[in-house]
Every structure is written in C-alpha cells, then in structure tokens.
Amino acid sequence: ETGVTQSPTHLIKTRGQQVTLRCSSQSGHNTVSWYQQALGQGPQFIFQYYREEENGRGNFPPRFSGLQFPNYSSELNVNALELDDSALYLCASSLAGARAGELFFGEGSRLTVL
C-alpha cells in the first residue's frame, strides 16, 4: 500500500471530450508527477508539480494541463481528447530534492477514448 490513490480507476470518453483525473499524494509528499503509459510501453513523463507550480514537463501538448492543491493532491486535465490518448495515467508522489529517492506510484486511471 503506497498511499497514493487515483480516481477514477477506469473511464470511457469520446473524441473531443475533456477529462479530469485526480490523485491524492502520499502523506507528507510535496511533489507529484504524472505519467502516461500506452499498452505495452513504459510510462512517459507528462509533467511534475512542486508547491502548486509546474516545474518540469515532457513532450506533451498544452491540452494536457494540471493542478496541484495546497494539500498536495493533484489533477490532470486533458482537453480535446484524441484516440491516441487512450492509456493508463499514473500519478506518483515524492519528496522534493535532488537526493530524494523513490517515487510512490498509484495504480493508475485507465482512460479509453472512443
């Protein structure tokens, strides 16, 4: 039990719609990052939030956006959904700092876009 919880666990959307995925960080962790994992691939870094500000981003378009709240929980928003957005979306929390070690991942939200 990592303490990172994500919701919803599964959802189905259609092209052009918008989706919001939620993540509750492990207690005491002030950094959250989001990853997209397509079937058969490794997770791909979307972005990271530290103290409510985005401080790192991968190669994802602006329609992927996020928020981090004062309690360090987080949201991932995806606008104008495309078929290729179908994937497992993973949230990970950690303590900030260059020497910080492990990331704690949730079990993910599986998004299907029809």
Add this chain to the structure above:
Amino acid sequence: DAKTTQPNSMESNEEEPVHLPCNHSTISGTDYIHWYRQLPSQGPEYVIHGLTSNVNNRMASLAIAEDRKSSTLILHRATLRDAAVYYCILREWSGGSNYKLTFGKGTLLTVNP
C-alpha cells in the same frame, strides 16, 4: 533525454539468482540510477537506486560499474512474485526540485517454478 538499454526479456528459475543488466552510456554526473518494477495492472514499484556505489536493500542489490555506464540489478533468490517488467531509469536532475524519470520499455522477467 538520458537513455537506458535493457534486454526485452529474461527468464529465471525460482530460488535462483537473477542478474538484470542495463546500459546507460550517456549518463551524466548528477543522474541517479533507479530501478522500478511493474506487475500487471499495477503502478510501478520502487526497487532500488544508487549513484556511484553498490547498494543493497531488502528487495535487491544494485551493482554499478566504475565508469557508471552500466549497472546490474540482482535479485538474490527469485520467487514467482518477482515476475514483472523491470525498468532501469536515469533520474535526471536539472536543478532545484526539477527532476524526472525517463522510462524505456524495460525487461520482462519470467520466473519458472
């Protein structure tokens, strides 16, 4: 992005040691070497990490080459529960709290009873 190279798959027998190799020839001085594993339908799970010296924990050992261009994850006695995809990752740090993990495709470990 810093890259790692791993075999696509490996096979082991239960209760035997497993050595999972990883090449990371473009590693920079501030990159930590991380290993995660992912069981089916679960998020990745941290296994171990290191910078220069070999590391041991309750799950595994990490052997890092002197030039840091390769590393090996060692599972001392494989069990059926160790069957998973193992990811070798360079944790890139670009200052302050800004760091990220770049996952590859990983190594699918099969453990035979």
